[in-house]
Amino acid sequence: MKTLEEINKIREEKRKELDLRVNTKLDTREKHILVCHGTGCTSSCSPEILETFRKILKEKNIENVRVIKTGCFGLCAKGPIVIIRPEDTFYAMVKPSDCEEIIQKHIIEGEVVQRLLCKDIDGKKVQSLDELTFYKKQKRIALKNCGVINPEEIDEYIAFDGYKALEKVLKEMTPDEVIAEVSKSGLRGRGGAGFPTGKKWELTKVNEADQKYVVCNADEGDPGAFMDRSILEGDPHSVLEAMMIAGYAIGATKGFIYVRAEYPIAVKRFQIAIDQAREYGILGKNIFGTDFEFDVEIRLGAGAFVCGEETALLESIEGKRGQPRVKPPYPAVAGLWGKPTLINNVETYANITRIILNGADWYSSIGTENSKGTKVFALGGNVNNIGLVEVPMGTTLREIVYDIGGGIPNNRDFKAAQTGGPSGGCIPAQYLDTPIDYESLKEIGSMMGSGGMIIMDDTKCMVNLSKFYLEFTVSESCGKCTPCRIGTKRMLEILEKLCNGKGELEDIDKLEKLAHNIIKSSVCGLGQTAPNPVLSSLKYFRDEFIEHAVDKNCRTKECKAISKIMINQDICKSCGLCQKVCPVGAIKGELRDKREIDQTKCIKCGTCLASCPFKAIN
């Protein structure tokens, strides 16, 4: 147990100690080596790097240098990432064997290890994180602490204004004032639908009950999305603090966070955060000497996409099959065990403490008219800088793909960006300059979604991609309502026909009609949005569907049944790259010969297509 005074003292002392994390000009002999421990970097051996650093420092008897484990820096494509503060030197793709050189050269001799610096899009090597184009257009609010603090140390969180918002709320504000502030900020649900957060809080508050609940939805099932996971891994306390603020605002004393079991690191760090907060008396009874009490428990998901739907999630917390309930009543009226329940997404919560501390006016000054603040996107697919980006609402897709994302690999052309996962749609090249916010994305047939953004180059077949998403929804449909259970299956069958060259023109109309029926008649969000990827692909790439149906041809050669891969002899420069990558050795030709494909051996995997620098293969 710590009193409020003690916590404030920790903040003051720790902040001084950690000043070198944010102040690059600080004159100090101390250094902090930050090693990214997000899932991406952990998968490519960052824990080993951390251990190696510690071992070498101990062997060499170096003091004043600390090695710290942090959350995600964002630039996952260049992982594992190591940053040295205060000078903010950014080393990319570090291997355990590089540690010795970093310590010897950088720490002891004070020289930057040029070899390990990261190249920017113009090919120049840059020394610090902020110099990278990847970071220049970003604005970090929800990810403010990610990559700065050690997520497993509550003191580090406290040092950077942690639990100050909670203190302010408990000591200076009434619940109504808190809700008014959140409403005024214009924050909208970051889970995808964009419901005004303040409104949701208010609706839950007005329902009187002996017990209310606060729930955090961390069931990020959307394939290709990892924003919520990164926040939980990099800054778990900010979500915990926001849940407590929400609890105070709506009059709840109990919270649940529902996390995917596939995110073991996030689960572990959140549990550590809960334990530490309990130990400090921040969670529990009489928080900060007031009569407010609150406690949080973790509930693990078990691999069901539909549980991201709020009522299905509630069913799952209650230990049942995750099948959605019929709404109304909404969770604000009857949620967990029939009690009023507030459900928000991880990223939504991550914005709350900043809104309370910096004010609603500050927050609403960022973004567009109807979409305030920032949005975190998990940028992936055919783009150079794969990673986590946070941009102000209203940033254009072009800025995200070409400036932050560093463009498309191999100089390929941009074909489409997919947002919103299996519930969203694709955005074709003609809308690259659309400012991204809730309304504009809806207008062009996609949706904000939770924040997965997959970039596709011109080697991707849109019919095949539609099929991929339908396969996903078919296997994830919970089976409760007929339109979703059977309708999506029938849609998938039509798409399979098209991809196998057995489709007909009228199939496309059938597909469209079926899609609209499913949207109109499904029970929950999963079914109501499942046809979106197909509809938006049909809207912008109808000619490809027609090609599949009438000409039995797939221009990208992704649909193997109706494609033959050929090398254009006029363009081939005999470089032999395709030959090297072919997994079955189907490409013939030596040295300066033009290459040819042996159709009897070719398995139509398409690897050669992507490898050709001259686009000679099609």
Place this chain on the structure above:
Amino acid sequence: MENEGKLEYTKIVENEENKVCKCKDKFLENLFKIYQPIKDNLIQMLNEIQDHYGYVPMDVQKELSEFLKVPMAEIYGVVTFYSRFTLKPKGKYSISVCLGTACYVKGAQKIMDRLQERLKIGEGETTEDGKFSIEAQRCVGACGLAPVFTVNGKVYGKATVKLLDSVLDELEGK
């Protein structure tokens, strides 16, 4: 769907080999001490059981049914609803290919095809010798390394058919 479920159920009950008696298991005893016998705890307990045994054995479900006072049918319903719970043990090496969008766009399907071709089993199946099993996973979250596959949780990033082959060669040799 329901019919399929029933078939599988009968098959497993009939198959004596699967009826490994876990009744006097220390793990279960302990589990029943940690958790209160209330229905809400079902999924959490199943998660622990899946982690411990590698699957959810039928007789453990029965034990659980008695402990929580929840009908067996309901427990079976929950187990088959969530993809994380399995009714059969996985192979010694459980290989999952991520089929999340980021990996898919980067060619994960090729990895999956190759894996099935080499092991001669389908998605969700285990080889006869119990050595390998294949699973499709939806997003490991390591999209920066796409495409990825995992072997017993260890992530192999920027995967190619060649990398898969070499990993399989090594595991088969063991």
